[in-house]
Amino acid sequence: MNRRAAEETFFKALMGISALAIVAALLGIVGTVLWKGLPTMNLDMVTKTPTGAFHLGGAGGVLNAIVGSLCLAGGATVVSACLALPIVMGLNVYSRRASRLVTFTRFSMDVLAGVPSIVFGAVGYILMRLLGLPASLLVGIIVVSLLILPIMIKAMDEMVRLVPAEMAEASAALGATRLETAFRVVARQALPGLATAVLIAFGRGVGDAASVLFTAGFNDRLPDSLGSEAATLPLMIFHQYNSPFPDVQNRAYASALILMVIILAVSVTARILTRRLSRHSIR
Amino acid sequence: MTQPSATGAVGLKPHISVRNLNVYYGDQPALADVSVDIPDRKITAVLGPSGCGKTTFLRSLNRLVDSVDGVRVSGQVLVDDEDLFDPAAEVTHIRKKMGLLSQRPSPLPMSIYDNVAYGPRIHGQRDRAALDALVEHHLKLAGLWEEVRDRLRAPATSLSIGQQQRLCLARGLAVEPEIILADEPTSALDPVSSAHIEGKFRELRDRYTIVIVTHILRQARRLADYVIFMYMGRMVEHGPAAEIFDNPREKQTREYISGVIS
Numbered sequence: 001m002n003r004r005a006a007e008e009t010f011f012k013a014l015m016g017i018s019a020l021a022i023v024a025a026l027l028g029i030v031g032t033v034l035w036k037g038l039p040t041m042n043l044d045m046v047t048k049t050p051t052g053a054f055h056l057g058g059a060g061g062v063l064n065a066i067v068g069s070l071c072l073a074g075g076a077t078v079v080s081a082c083l084a085l086p087i088v089m090g091l092n093v094y095s096r097r098a099s100r101l102v103t104f105t106r107f108s109m110d111v112l113a114g115v116p117s118i119v120f121g122a123v124g125y126i127l128m129r130l131l132g133l134p135a136s137l138l139v140g141i142i143v144v145s146l147l148i149l150p151i152m153i154k155a156m157d158e159m160v161r162l163v164p165a166e167m168a169e170a171s172a173a174l175g176a177t178r179l180e181t182a183f184r185v186v187a188r189q190a191l192p193g194l195a196t197a198v199l200i201a202f203g204r205g206v207g208d209a210a211s212v213l214f215t216a217g218f219n220d221r222l223p224d225s226l227g228s229e230a231a232t233l234p235l236m237i238f239h240q241y242n243s244p245f246p247d248v249q250n251r252a253y254a255s256a257l258i259l260m261v262i263i264l265a266v267s268v269t270a271r272i273l274t275r276r277l278s279r280h281s282i283r
Numbered sequence: 284m285t286q287p288s289a290t291g292a293v294g295l296k297p298h299i300s301v302r303n304l305n306v307y308y309g310d311q312p313a314l315a316d317v318s319v320d321i322p323d324r325k326i327t328a329v330l331g332p333s334g335c336g337k338t339t340f341l342r343s344l345n346r347l348v349d350s351v352d353g354v355r356v357s358g359q360v361l362v363d364d365e366d367l368f369d370p371a372a373e374v375t376h377i378r379k380k381m382g383l384l385s386q387r388p389s390p391l392p393m394s395i396y397d398n399v400a401y402g403p404r405i406h407g408q409r410d411r412a413a414l415d416a417l418v419e420h421h422l423k424l425a426g427l428w429e430e431v432r433d434r435l436r437a438p439a440t441s442l443s444i445g446q447q448q449r450l451c452l453a454r455g456l457a458v459e460p461e462i463i464l465a466d467e468p469t470s471a472l473d474p475v476s477s478a479h480i481e482g483k484f485r486e487l488r489d490r491y492t493i494v495i496v497t498h499i500l501r502q503a504r505r506l507a508d509y510v511i512f513m514y515m516g517r518m519v520e521h522g523p524a525a526e527i528f529d530n531p532r533e534k535q536t537r538e539y540i541s542g543v544i545s
Contacts, residue, residue, distance in 0.1 A: 098352045166389040169347055170451070174402040174458050175379035184401070189392040280392045280438045 033260060037253030045254055050220045055239070057247040062255050067222050068230035069259070071137060072212065073205035076144035080152050081198055083145075088156040089182040093168065106157070112150035118210035120147045125214040138226040140216030144205045152201035159193025160186060167282065189281055192274040199270040203263050209234030233259045298323035298462065298492040299344060304358035306339050306348060313339045317358075317518045319511055326484060326493045328507035328524070330500065332545055336516040337496040341466050343367075344494065345381045346374050362462070379406060382455025384465040388447035390439035391454075395431050398439050398450055402458035417457055425453035426483055445476025452483060463487065465495040469502070481506060500540065504528060512536045 045061040054060035087105070095102045124143035133139050163186050171181040187194065209232070217229025218239070233255055240252035297320035306314040314336045321327050329337045342348045344360060346367055360367040367377055379402075391398050399418045400408075408414055418435070422428040427449040431442070439450060448468060455463060465484075469477035484493055484506055497503050503510060503524075510527040512520045512535075520533045531537045538544045 164389070165350070166385060166387070167391065169350065170383070170385070170389040170391060170454075171401070172350075173345060173347060173378055173381070173383035173464075174405070174454070175375045176401075176405050177375055180405050184405070185391050280394065280440075282390060282392050282440055 037257035065236035075141035079145035135217035148201040155197035302359040325508035328503040331513035396435040
């Protein structure tokens with residue numbers, strides 16, 4: 001066999017191994033969570049809040065953490081989307097392409113997206129103490145929205161940059177203002193991508209533990225206002241897994257299963273939305 | 284070479300007056316000292332080889348050149364005596380006077396109906412019945428109505444490329460412009476669709492001032508009342524079509540028309 005054919009074979013094998021590794025990792029994670037989590041999974045887990053004895057293996061469920069996580073990630077997603085859309089439209093429709101501000105903003109987003117979430121949590125905690133706020137759903141939402149903002153902006157920006165310049169020009173040539181062009185044409189063309197970006201950010205927010213460790217608090221009740229403490233699924237998993245009781249440890253897997261189902265549902269929704277919303281998009 | 288009264292001399296009333304227009308992309312001059320009157324309600328063909336500044340010239344007429352990085356413009360473009368490059372000029376208002384047809388059709392990401400209704404809507408038309416009438420009227424004007432009347436809600440992309448170009452024509456006409464700017468509007472189309480678009484231009488020539496950029500000499504011969512010939516960023520010659528084609532004064536024009544350069 002000559003050298004070039006050998007190279008070809010080698011790289012084909014390498015690609016196969018890489019693909020296999022990814023599939024194996026996915027199956028390993030899902031398998032472990034299902035295997036350990038399913039036996040302790042029951043209706044109480046998703047419909048009841050913990051009783052006092054729950055953390056010792058007694059009755060109850062993790063509804064407080066489910067609701068807490070959904071409120072936290074949902075609120076943070078709304079806040080981030082309200083900030084991300086104007087920024088992305090500013091970058092792509094309002095600014096000249098080569099301006100320094102645009103380059104600097106994109107660079108800042110790249111850096112921010114790489115900052116570990118514990119740093120967001122710590123900075124959020126310092127700010128919270130400076131402002132004299134208690135750990136609460138509100139502070140958690142603010143910190144998580146800062147965490148997912150760069151992710152959302154990057155994902156949106158990539159989608160909006162794909163909108164052909166000719167399309168924005170066609171709108172401008174009809175006498176449209178940049179605002180009209182941004183929201184009636186550019187946003188519409190990029191709509192499937194924008195929806196996906198929002199859901200990706202939600203998924204990131206719902207699964208993050210470190211940013212809410214000090215900032216959202218933790219308790220056994222459902223959050224009833226922005227000022228109340230809120231439990232979250234990642235923290236619930238963390239606490240349960242650290243328990244000395246094997247029953248409680250296994251519940252960590254059941255909680256992880258719930259978190260995985262939420263994230264899976266978000267991904268599937270993103271796929272369906274993308275297909276629905278792209279009916280009018282120009283390809 | 285400068286003929287300020289050339290249009291007047293043959294009884295053509297100017298609609299757009301370009302005065303000493305210079306356009307630079309960075310340090311690169313794209314248009315050098317162009318002055319011309321574009322006659323009202325006639326087809327003016329801007330002719331010349333690739334890279335001669337035809338498209339830059341056309342995009343100056345509605346200030347789309349602004350969207351290019353590092354562009355510098357000097358001189359005047361007067362549309363109905365309003366200077367387009369006056370910093371105080373309201374560009375959306377001036378652009379409303381012009382419909383643009385680009386090289387490749389660029390439908391908006393919405394239905395056929397909404398594409399045509401887009402312009403009237405952003406200019407304040409909210410009434411459903413009025414919009415319906417506008418859409419029908421302009422689709423008829425662009426010769427597309429019969430083909431799409433049953434599927435107005437379908438995405439614009441469900442049309443063939445030739446149909447899309449006529450949709451873009453209808454969309455441009457729907458803002459009720461006085462001027463139609465067309466940048467090689469048939470270069471992406473098959474011969475049948477091209478003939479369709481050219482036919483529409485001939486029908487519309489009495490009502491609109493049409494400026495068409497083309498590098499197809501035969502197309503200019505078929506359509507033009509007035510011809511501007513450009514070469515390497517300069518306007519070499521302009522005048523009524525018959526004069527330019529039959530009796531060009533400049534050597535470069537002669538060479539281009541006889542096919543020595545292209």
